[in-house]
């Protein structure tokens with residue numbers, strides 16, 4: 001997979017392919033359906049499968065105060081798309097000049113001149129150009145003029161639900177702590193990343209050292225205790241995750257902490273990724289430390305179950 005940050009020197013293997021334009025935040029099952037279609041179109045035109053995204057999302061430039069944190073950072077998005085078989089992702093640095101282009105000019109410059117796309121795939125609610133003036137009807141006309149195929153893919157619904165899968169629905173689920181619902185919509189369990197910093201220095205003496213994360217740049221699940229895993233140096237470790245304050249110790253400041261099961265060693269200063277499999281419980285104020293540690297022992301057992309469940313289909 002090639003990850004490009006501009007369209008100045010597009011390598012020849014990225015030209016002449018099947019293209020989709022969108023934000024692809026989170027990479028959910030609706031995105032996966034679009035990718036399936038572009039892969040089919042790419043085979044038909046004997047070209048690459050190309051995803052064009054804006055980095056950051058245009059709303060971040062236009063209405064910064066109304067922008068929720070994203071679900072994915074750029075490299076993670078590229079990694080998830082690569083797993084679906086995408087050949088190239090363009091993370092185009094969003095700028096005013098680009099957002100000011102008319103729909104026709106955007107199509108001509110980006111789609112025709114710079115990427116030389118031969119086919120396109122979008123969802124029915126795709127808009128492009130200044131003030132979102134271009135819709136799929138206009139896109140259809142422009143594609144016909146350039147002898148390009150256009151496929152409009154119906155949005156994906158979860159089995160038994162009317163609502164369509166969308167990045168904002170996934171964000172809501174995570175913000176509300178329902179990481180399992182997020183998991184059903186995403187192509188992989190939700191992950192955040194951060195740097196390991198110093199906490200109160202208490203975890204080790206409780207028997208549960210926790211890596212405390214800071215500088216998290218995507219959405220943080222609601223306060224609670226979760227089953228998940230840590231990704232460190234490309235390996236996964238089952239982890240009991242605590243998000244919120246430490247009321248048992250009278251500490252009100254919310255933290256994101258992970259205890260890596262069956263791991264010992266220093267993690268300070270390292271970047272870690274935390275993946276969320278299931279929500280276990282709310283944060284409680286325990287009467288004493290012994291009650292807290294016996295509850296954490298139970299949490300760890302629940303994490304082991306979730307983690308081995310998650311591992312099983314991968315081994316098979």
Ligand SMILES: Cc1cc2nc3c(=O)[nH]c(=O)nc-3n(C[C@H](O)[C@H](O)[C@H](O)COP(=O)(O)O)c2cc1C
Pocket residue numbers: 198199200201202203204206208209210212225240241242245246247248249257258259282283284285286292296299300
């Ligand atoms: C799985 C797990 C569950 C936890 N649950 C609670 C809880 O319900 N209430 C609480 O006060 N602290 C809870 N904690 C947080 C501990 O209080 C915290 O990890 C400990 O005080 C160490 O803090 P430190 O890393 O800043 O040293 C939990 C920690 C873990 C790893």
Ligand SMILES: Nc1ncnc2c1ncn2[C@@H]1O[C@H](COP(=O)(O)OP(=O)(O)O)[C@@H](O)[C@H]1O
Pocket residue numbers: 196197198199200201202203204205208209210211212258259260261262263264265266267268
């Ligand atoms: N199994 C483990 N899970 C998490 N951190 C661990 C583990 N083993 C050792 N560590 C190290 O211990 C540190 C946490 O210890 P802790 O006593 O909780 O201190 P702090 O309050 O600074 O987080 C982590 O940042 C990491 O460097």
